[in-house]
Amino acid sequence: GDKDNLKAVVSTQSTGNFGDYVKHWLSFGDKDNLKLPQIFHVNWFRKQDGKFIWPGFGDNSRVLEWIFNRTDSADNGYETAVGILPKPGAINTEGLPPLDMEKLFSIDKSEWLEECDAVQKYFNDQIPDDTPSQLQEELVKLRERLNTQSLKASVNA
DSSP: OOTTHHHHHHHHHOSSOHHHHHHHHHGGGGSTTOOOOOOOOOOTTOEETTEESSOOGGGHHHHHHHHHHHHTTOSOEEEETTEEEEOTTOSOOTTSOOOOHHHHTOOOHHHHHHHHHHHHHHHHHHOTTTOOHHHHHHHHHHHHHHHHSOSSOOTTO
8 A cells, every 4th residue: 555645635635633623524423413425445546467457547437336326225345354345246347358356356454454554653643642532443443354354255245
């Protein structure tokens, strides 16, 4: 993973205290009758043999279609240690050259644990007194899932 991912996103999204910014958004979870947005993480830049696996910008709408279907309660994903991934065939690849979808959605434990370390370092270095406890808790849970769950999640699970 790109060690500067979080820092780059944070610095472009928040001009004030990042801890306060996140606490503000987390506070919405305590309010009744709110339909909170679902959050999806997409890595368009995964490579295999030095080449991007996903064909590029013009085909990103195929992933967005999967996301929109998912938010409409489609049964098109399965649980993994890092969240919900598309079931095989759930993303429309019609007309594309053959893609290594298994590699595209593989979970590299060492990469994810390195990313956890980078996020923890960011918390420690940039917002040591202001890191919301919920973020620390989620990071701990992610590490636990990475270390205890099979990373070859069953589509039928």
